[in-house]
Amino acid sequence: MTPSPARLRADAISAGYDNATILDGLSIDVLDGSFTVIVGPNACGKSTLLRALTRLLPATDGHVLLDGRAIASYRPKEIARELGLLPQSSIAPDAITVADLVARGRYPHQGVLRRWSPEDEAAVAAAMAATEITDLSGRRVDALSGGQRQRVWVAMALAQQASILLLDEPTTFLDIAHQIDLMELFTDLHRTGTTIVAVLHDLNQASRYATHLVAMKDGHIVAQGEPAAVVTADLVEEVFGLPCVVYPDPVTGTPAVAPIGRARVPSPTAGATR
Amino acid sequence: MSVDFGAAHVVVRRGGLSARLHLRTLVACLALTAALAAAAIVALSLGDLPLSPAEVVTALFGADDGFAGTVVREWRLPRTTAAVLFGLALGVSGAVLQTLTANPLASPDVVGISSGSYAGGLVVIVLLGGGFTATAMGSLIGGLATAIAVYLLAYRRGVQGFRLIIVGIGLGAMLSALSTYLLLRARVEVAMTATAWGAGSLTPVGWPQLLPAAAVIAAALILLVVLSRPLHQLELGDDASHALGVAVERSRLALLVCAVALTAVVTAAAGPIAFVSLAAPQIARRLTGGAGISLAAAGLVGALLLTVSDTVAQHALPVPFPVGVVTVVIGGCYLVWLLVREARRTA
Structure with a gap:
């Protein structure tokens, strides 16, 4: 087998909910080191694709491969060390502080006895520094603004130290300034070597930040490539x-x-x- | 680099072992343990033969071979051990369910699991005439079946907390009706035993009932030491916990089974004891002040509550009452307050 430039790829996958098939035989290579942005109208299957790529939604047919191995055969923590996901909706437990929440991102690296290693501490500190929330670290998450809170969730995903990060509409509820702020942050992450896959609604932002743009419609990829060629x-x-x-x-x-x-x-x- | 968590933490690292403990939770647990020890000693000292705390301690450590030793070790200790152990089990069980559902009302006694366990046990006693093990199995199956039924009936693209409570209360009421029906059909002496059991009392608990119950509780608690990490991770929502490497469905099922087993085994041995699993986790949460409910703190509060309630039930009232009556009276008020608060928040 020739080495693929994509550690994460979907090979003719089908996926959906209940009886509705949303993806039907879709294939995609997530190019290593790319900032891939998936765009498409509502209900085109872009979030479903993201969920299928992280095994959140198991593919009913075909395979999602990570390093040449079907992700269905990985243990949950094993995948979580390689693939990070920022879901659309997460719940911050009552009264949790910023650092406490970011530390939850270390779960896949921890065990029953190894609950807070020096590496955990360093990763949490680095994730908070990268997202510029170190000053907030002792604050309660429920007292933060929407933009700050989203940064905390990003920091949690960073603390996971996965080399591929998937983002499901990460800027949806933010004002334009915070959207750009966050997109710049993702760009910085991308520059430091993280492969990023994001589902976005804003075509202008997608074109501006993506190195690889994927346009989807009705569960199929219509076009993909450099934004200048696609849009x-x-x-x-x-x-x-x-x-x-x-x-x-x-x-x-x-x-x-x-x-x-x-x-x-x-x-x-x-x-x-x- | 050290991280500011907004509250003092103690970091323990030795060999392959490392942990970060919320200081206030740690202090609360130590204080609760001390209070529990004191309450247990008081409970052991009261009775027809009043003893001093010093005499109790001497008797406990086997240095007294006289009558006081027999009274403490043979007569009173099983009951006090049961109060501590069952309170611990109920507190932890409630904490697990409340955390899983993110709802302070979702305790096994409110969502019908206690009623299901009781009905399950009754079926065995009345229809099959079973002994303790069979009754315990009946309770366990009844509790689990109720939990699954509540879960499925409340399920609509995920389980939303308040619907779970309403469905649980409804199903619990139906199961209580079933229990009443079973009692009416039973022979008088069976019905009397079953009714006494149904009030929730530690009186009939001796070592023979306590040991198997203790084994089940110990097994569930050991499992929960492992499962507490996925449990707290599940607080972040299914998607986030999945993305962080939690086997969501498997963990949730294992946690549910543990919580139900803890309640069911207590119900099997002592009958349904209300309020403890409802209140203990919330009291613990206020004591520890951290994010989420500490299972250890909830268990210790539960143990303290049940030990004190049983002491009150036995000694403070003119006639000894089943402890379930005492906890129901306190719990009823607390439940009304919680329901009102929850309804306001949801509205």
């Missing part, structure tokens, strides 16, 4: 059913999307590529 007006219309103009982001030059909306004509001065 075109035709593709956005095909995937989202949204007529739009794609123009270069004035800051980064990456593709940006301006929806046309009802009864509006694109201005010829906008540098349209439609």
